[in-house]
Amino acid sequence: MTLNPLANPKGVKLVCELCQKPAFIQCTKCRVTYYCGVEHQKADWLGIHEKICQLLIPLRTPIPFLASDEERQHRKDQLLQRQRHMIDLTRTTGQKLLFEGRHEQAVPAAMQSLRFAIEVHGLASIELVPSYLILGEASIGLGRLSQAEEYLMQAQWTVVKTPECSDAIKSKLYRNLGLLYAAKGEYEESLRQLADDIFHASMEFSPDDIRTSGGYFHMANVFFRQNRMEVADSLYARVTDSWYDYLQKIVSVRTATPIDTTGIGAIAMEINQEEEEGLDEAQEAEAKQVLNAIYDIRDQQSNKKPEIVAKICHALAMLYFILHEVEKAKEYGRKAVVTSEGNPDDDLSRSIVEFMKICDTVNEVTM
Structure with a gap:
């Protein structure tokens, strides 16, 4: 992939896609994405940009003047549809990268999903929580536990402030908190969080659903680390059955x-x-x-x-x-x-x- 070096016109502030610092290079494929340097460009390309490069063009290209209300509404609806598609695509990609153990590459995908979620839903919406959770889990995988805790506390605060929050989102939050405490070596607290995960997932789906089985799997891993093999084996068997x-x-x-x-x-x-x-x-x-x-x-x-x-x-x-x-x-x-x-x-x-x-x-x- 080639890059264009930038000489920013006076008064124009272009910032890096990943760190928001001043940008000095541009993606030559979409020409609407900028980076502070080659390192962040490569990280973004491997994480998500390769998938969304061309999709960003209509989202970031200035809107032409539209004469009628009908045309403006059509453009608005079209933009919203594209933004929602980007949220789904970037989140799915980020989650996939996490399961593959590619935590560093999951970060750009999660950041993009968070950015689009904010544009569509605002800063305080419950719809931001899945993106915070991907960022939190990626940080856990990278050993950045303090950073992970910040993301998860932001997610938890949003959940607490949203009475209508679904059991599915609560389940994912508690699962990530369980992973955080397990990474800290606080196994009993990890098990408590994972028990809450399983409860809410069971309420949203069913106890035997594959979306519930993740909680059982991580709980089994905790028991495995504690050398409590009989319990771990029974939970692994349950995950296998699902x-x-x-x-x-x-x-x-x-x-x-x-x-x-x-x-x-x-x-x-x-x-x-x-x-x-x-x-x-x-x-x-x-x-x-x-x-x-x-x-x-x-x-x-x-x-x-x-x-x-x-x-x-x-x-x-x-x-x-x-x-x-x-x-x-x-x-x-x-x-x-x-x-x-x-x-x-x-x-x-x-x-x-x-x-x-x-x-x-x-x-x-x-x-």
Whole structure:
């Protein structure tokens, strides 16, 4: 990516996209984004700018004079729609980067989401909280706990001031507070916060929803650090069950109709795809992070339980099948088959065998 050095005209203040200090270079692709130096330009590009570069142009280009009220209202509605799309895109990207462990790169995405949320909703809106939480979690991952605490306190203050705040947002707040206290080594307080997370997520979704399972996963990690393995194991099993059931539903929808590109088969397949629950980018990254972490823990245990290992392998196989990574799906499917061989009549074993038959009939290119 090339950059334009700037010689700012007198009286014109251009500031860096990341730090708000005076800018001296410009993105040559969109020409509406500025940076204090190459380091911040690269950080922004890797974090979010590559995705939103062209989308920023209509948002930051001066509005032409519009004669009629109708034209002005249309422009206003169009701008609002674009801003809301940017909020969703930047938040999803930031969350995805967090699940992938790319905390530094998540910061620019979160900052953009916060900036657009402020433009749309104002400074005191509850709609800013998800962005504060991404910034907080990124700071925890980077070991900047004081900074994380500032972001989370801002989020908490906004939640307290908003009586109509949803349980979903409260859940995310308590989850991040749980992560903060865990990073500080204050495990009992971390568990209390995560218990609140699970309560509110259960109220908003259900106790077995994948959006609730994140609280159980982090709680299990705390018990794991405390060497309270029996409790940790039971929670990891619960997380596995939630993802297993959800992924199985998606696979069932995808494989319910033969893959046919003509006639009624094509119409049926299209309907199935529309009805499919699916995973967004952040959920895909979360599933990879969570299920692989649990698999690693199960795989390293000396007293492995075959049915538990088989289930996590099957869950990973279904995940990679959904992500069109068929070879990886087969790899984990084979592990599930081998692990479950001692229980040929078990429902799980039969399900694994049926899944492997599906994998064998699917071509990675045409799936």
